Amino acid sequence: MYVAGIDIGSIYSKAVILKNNQVAASLVKRTGGEIRTISHRIMDEALTPLGIQLEDLKSIVATGYGRISVPFAEKQVTEITCFGRGTAQLFPDVRTVIDIGGQDSKGIKIDERGRVTDFVMNDKCAAGTGRFLEVMANALEVNLEDMGPLALQSESPEEIGITCTVFAESQVISLVGEGRRKVDIVAGIHQAIAERIYGLLKMLKIEERIAITGGGAKNIGLVHELEKRLGTELIVPEEPQLIGAHGAALMAMEMAMHRKGG
Amino acid sequence: MSEPFKTAALMKELMAKYYDLGEESRRKGIPVVWVTAVFPVEIIYAMDLYPYYPENFGALASARKVADKLSMAAEAKGYFNDLCGYARCGIGDAYSLEHPVGKILSPDLLLCCNTQCGSLPKWFEAAGRFYNKPYFLWDSPMIEDETSDIKQNYLIKQLYELIDFLEITTKRRFDINKLQEVVALSSQATALWNDCLEMAALKPAPFGFFDACIHMAPIVVWRGRQEAVDYYRQLKAELEARLEKKIYAIPNERHKVYFDHIPVWPRLRWFADMFAANDTLVAASQYTHAWAMNFDPARPLETLAEHYPHQFVNRGVDYRLKLKMDFMRHYNCDGFILFSNRSCKPNSIGLYDKKRMLTEMTGLPGLVFEGDMSDLRFFSEGQIKTLFETYFEQLV
Incomplete structure (x- = not known):
């Protein structure tokens, strides 16, 4: 069937x-x-x-x-x-799911049968979503798939404000104009997104184990930044x-x- | 939302009469007094003045989906779009050359109480300067839990000052006996309003929150007059008749939820339909209950000072949590919705914490959604729909 x-x-x-x-x-x-x-x-x-x-x-x-x-x-x-x-x-042992999709990121709490017990979702704003990463990759002329690995190479990430995708984009363009290293800008972007998602997750009572899904889970830089903040390893499905x-x-x-x- | 009420025709008539009375008062030289929604309007009616509610104007503009247009006129003058939507509508209309819901009635006097929030006094102050008219603030201290004699005396003393202010500026006499009569009428109307709201506790119920949002207009503007008493007596009778005929607010009531706040006015019907499609009745809200007061006409000034500043918005976190839980228990709710309203900061603070605490204490699932009561520029339909649909999937 x-x-x-x-x-x-x-x-x-x-x-x-x-x-x-x-x-x-x-x-x-x-x-x-x-x-x-x-x-x-x-x-x-x-x-x-x-x-x-x-x-x-x-x-x-x-x-x-x-x-x-x-x-x-x-x-x-x-x-x-x-x-x-x-x-x-x-x-089956996952209790919290972080889903990073194109237009929204979500935190989902589930019970042992996968039933949703609580959830949060970003508000009307693309900051912290897959779309945000796309916009930034475009602004930096970097392939989306290369963003994550690039972020891992930085030793001194730039500070990027992320209250708004449009403002962040113009900030990134300015940093490029100032001749800052691309890897540091990319790393800064990942930190900012991770911070935003972490802020969202804190509205939930996060329980381990934690899985990350959606297109954002394919970004190793983002997974790494989130793991640092959550203090635990994330489960990344093969096809998130x-x-x-x-x-x-x-x-x-x-x-x-x-x-x-x- | 329920099928149309017969009483709706009477409401239309009453509201038209209320607005006509404003125009007539202006022509006859009867002072038009701006008041906030939670203010002892009984004093104004007792002095035969005309009370006008700019918040009601804001709600009307919001429901007619023009809040963004009016707001942009205010924004052009430097008012930030993060301010209260009602204030942006009122200020915008004052500056605007176009008046999509009719022109806001300009005040002869402005009376404000800060029990609701800090934005209203600022709006009224700005309007006082704009129209160059006298302004009086009934200042209410925060009443965290229980009130104290000092606070009570402070509130009552200010009501005496208010009466002096009104007598001097309008050259009309205040009569305490007249106030007693008005408070008695107010009390009858608020009790009848409460009876109507109570019907939402029945299962299935003939009346719910979205109905209450429509039928609340007279309790706001006609409270203190016979018109409000007659209106709610008729509404109550109609609800009782509907119960007998088994006409309910939604076709298939399976769940009841508590909704914490003002509705999203420009999407009232959209929300009502979404809840109905998911067999869920929004049974109660502290918002529509704000006018379900129980005055003691024998002590008119004292009773006003006891009720108005004690509204939920002016209370501490513990009190407000308890109030929500009492509503949920009383109305047998299966969950609760908290509205993070961009327009209304005092009601939107700490909602995620409140949600967690309420779920811990009641075991019921809650939902926080973000939007604006007035302005659809701050409303993301796709995301809100997903949030609510997930919530309904959780309730089943």
Whole structure:
């Protein structure tokens, strides 16, 4: 029995296809254009290698900011709930999830079954999110993937204020203009983001173990800065961006099983 | 939100009458007195003056989704967009050439109490200078927990000063017997208002917070007059009739929650629909309960001094936590929502700590969301929707 979870994020869209609780296929694709079209395209791409079609899926759950616009989803569930579920299945002893997505960062507390017990999310501001990192990488003319490793090379990070993405960007441009070392600026950016996320997490009663998910988890510099502040090692899933879609797929499986049983 | 009430027609009529009375007062030379929402308006009615509520103007502009336009007129004069949205609407309208909700009625006198916050006195002071009219502040000390004789005497003494101020500036006599009558009417209306709010404790309930936000206008502006008594008597009767006919506030009430604050006025319907779609009734709020007072007309000045400055905004953290818990218990709530309102700093301080403490003490899940009661420039729909939907998933 096949089911799917689809997670339409603000920068990337993700899909996970489960076959009897095992991942049969998964895909990450840049979101762009109309969500309905993207949803179809990502599912086609994920299903074609399996030789199956949308109709063959017993259930589909959509999550992410674009969840409401996925035309074929049986149910919409928020990404917070899905990230909780997905993480718990992969790492049952995790109690706190840090999710760094494109347009928001979140702290999620979960119980042993992956149910959300408490959560926080950044307010209406891109500072501390994946989008912020993208803007900074652009301003520095550095590839996004190189940002993390670069940050680790610095010995004296610059101080970057991060009350606002736009102000931080102009500050970074000024620092570049002054001829400051790129690695120090990049390291400063990572410290600032980590500080912001750490501030958000402090609103929760953080419990170990802690996992980090979302696109931000792929940034080794950010993971390192957060670990320093939290004083503990973070669990980084192999495919951190897929955890939400995975959680959605697990819920789809549950619905399909329930139907079968009922 | 409930299906339309028959009483709504009466409210429309009453509110039109209230605004007409303002214009008429201006024509007849009856002083227009600006007052804050939590102020002993009974004294003003007792002296046959016309009380005007600039906060009500702010709420109206907010509900009509023009707060940003008015605010920008105030911002152009140097007022920061971080100030109270009501103040930005009032100040903006004073400076603006366009008046999308009608022109704010200019004052002959300005009376303010600082029991609600520190922004109102500053707004009224600025307005006093702008319109060049006398301003009186009823200064309330913070009442952390229990009041003291010193505080009480200080408040009462100032009411005598207020009466002197009004007699001198308006050349009208104050009559304590008249005040007693007005306080008695006020007390009847506030008791009836409380009866209506109480109905939200029933399950399923015929009335909830979003209904209360619509039906609160008369308790704010007509409190102290027969009109308010008649209005809430009729509303209460209609609610009782609805109960018999099994007409409820939301179609399928499964959960009740407590909402801590003023609503997001320009999104009132959006919030009401979202809660209803998730089978959750917002049962109570300290905000709508602020006018559910219980005066003693036999001691008119004392009773006013006892009630108005004792409102939740002027109290200490412990008292405020207890108040929220009492509401949650009384209304049998399954959770609570705390609104971090950019416009209202005194209500938004320490919310994450309060949320943690309330959850520890009650075991109920809470949610803090950020936005603004007036201005949609500070409202991020996608994020707020995700927050609330996650919360509803948590409640189930």
